[in-house]
Amino acid sequence: MELSDTQIIERTLGGDTDAFNLLVRRWERHIYGLTLRMLGRDDEAKDATQETFLSAYRNLSKFRGEAKFSSWIYRIALNICNTRLRGRSRFVISIEEQREESGFEPVADTNDLGDNIQQQQITLHVRRALQSLPAEMRQVIVMKEYEGLKFSEIADILGIPLSTVKTRMYTGLSEMRKRLERLREAI
Amino acid sequence: MSYTDKTPNCNMHEAMVSYLYDEASVEECRQVEAHLVECRSCKEELEAFHRVRGMLQQWQIDDLPVVRVETTARRSFFEVLRELFTLMPVWAKATGAVAALMLVLAALGTEVSIGKQGFSLSADITRSNKRSASDAEQIRVDLRVMVNDMILASERQQKDELTMKLVALESQLQSAHQSDLVRLAASIEDQRARIKTIERDIDRREGLNLADILFSELTNDRDERRTDKKIGD
Ligand SMILES: [Zn+2]
Numbered sequence: 001m002e003l004s005d006t007q008i009i010e011r012t013l014g015g016d017t018d019a020f021n022l023l024v025r026r027w028e029r030h031i032y033g034l035t036l037r038m039l040g041r042d043d044e045a046k047d048a049t050q051e052t053f054l055s056a057y058r059n060l061s062k063f064r065g066e067a068k069f070s071s072w073i074y075r076i077a078l079n080i081c082n083t084r085l086r087g088r089s090r091f092v093i094s095i096e097e098q099r100e101e102s103g104f105e106p107v108a109d110t111n112d113l114g115d116n117i118q119q120q121q122i123t124l125h126v127r128r129a130l131q132s133l134p135a136e137m138r139q140v141i142v143m144k145e146y147e148g149l150k151f152s153e154i155a156d157i158l159g160i161p162l163s164t165v166k167t168r169m170y171t172g173l174s175e176m177r178k179r180l181e182r183l184r185e186a187i
Numbered sequence: 188m189s190y191t192d193k194t195p196n197c198n199m200h201e202a203m204v205s206y207l208y209d210e211a212s213v214e215e216c217r218q219v220e221a222h223l224v225e226c227r228s229c230k231e232e233l234e235a236f237h238r239v240r241g242m243l244q245q246w247q248i249d250d251l252p253v254v255r256v257e258t259t260a261r262r263s264f265f266e267v268l269r270e271l272f273t274l275m276p277v278w279a280k281a282t283g284a285v286a287a288l289m290l291v292l293a294a295l296g297t298e299v300s301i302g303k304q305g306f307s308l309s310a311d312i313t314r315s316n317k318r319s320a321s322d323a324e325q326i327r328v329d330l331r332v333m334v335n336d337m338i339l340a341s342e343r344q345q346k347d348e349l350t351m352k353l354v355a356l357e358s359q360l361q362s363a364h365q366s367d368l369v370r371l372a373a374s375i376e377d378q379r380a381r382i383k384t385i386e387r388d389i390d391r392r393e394g395l396n397l398a399d400i401l402f403s404e405l406t407n408d409r410d411e412r413r414t415d416k417k418i419g420d
């Protein structure tokens with residue numbers, strides 16, 4: 001039988017510290033997905049993921065069983081992302097955008113590759129559009145759309161009212177619509 | 188731009204997103220569906236949101252970072268301290284390392300001073316030989332604070348590997364048995380004579396690894412190969 005997150009935590013705190021890696025394997029994909037979509041940059045997301053698990057391990061004894069482990073670790077990851085986002089300068093972002101831009105030049109135009117390139121273009125624009133949203137809208141969209149969390153769970157993780165989560169979701173989607181429809185006209 | 192203006196007057200925003208993500212109650216569903224029949228702009232907006240969702244889903248992630256949190260089995264307080272001190276030479280230049288040595292030596296009733304010949308030790312005979320478990324507990328608290336400082340310093344310099352080692356140590360300090368601490372307190376008096384010997388040794392031979400000597404004494408480890416190491420490296 002598979003151990004629950006809480007059982008793994010109990011084992012880890014009880015001295016079987018290797019058990020913690022079961023939690024890492026179980027949640028790393030989610031945390032990486034969250035940090036990558038929040039930060040928009042692979043290298044930084046990898047660091048943030050590592051940092052998240054390190055912080056969770058270090059603070060494991062502070063984890064209270066009344067919350068879900070997933071909510072707790074999502075919260076840690078978001079805090080780490082927000083700290084990184086706050087520390088970013090406009091200059092760094094613009095350099096990154098230039099780098100991405102040059103990295104997506106079409107390489108060939110056979111039909112086969114054409115679809116692939118169009119797909120890449122869409123992904124690139126989705127990434128950009130998401131990055132250009134205010135972080136508080138982006139985090140709601142990411143948790144809902146990619147992590148499939150319930151609005152009530154998102155409210156719990158962020159510590160904000162349910163209605164605020166839904167309003168941010170609505171505004172975020174409206175903003176994404178503006179940005180992506182501009183793109184649809186372009187391609 | 189083909190974007191249709193938002194629909195602020197309909198007051199359907201929350202119900203709309205609930206509906207879009209299948210989280211609407213029966214009542215909300217009924218409300219939204221009734222509204223969509225009569226409000227063209229909300230109907231268009233909902234369709235547009237479906238398209239936005241479709242595009243968002245194009246961004247899928249296929250790679251995964253290698254996440255590794257180094258965890259080590261629970262060990263005794265002495266072993267944890269020993270490892271802390273083996274890690275310290277990396278940080279010998281940081282004040283933390285010196286402070287840690289001072290702290291532990293002070294706990295043992297021994298004074299440390301740094302003079303022309305490097306480190307030197309002298310037993311503080313005016314201090315009480317009897318030490319309580321609460322003294323030992325204080326050592327643990329102080330050490331944890333120090334390890335935490337080292338972790339922060341390490342993170343600032345992005346030394347992931349070292350950070351992980353320190354993190355593991357920190358958690359072991361936390362879980363060290365109270366009985367270890369009591370044993371530490373109780374052993375202090377026994378160590379006095381030995382510390383005096385160490386003191387003479389240090390005077391005689393230049394550049395010993397203070398921590399190794401101290402803790403090999405403390406844990407009755409007769410691993411002699413360490414004694415030819417140099418301080419700070
Ligand atoms: Zn309407």
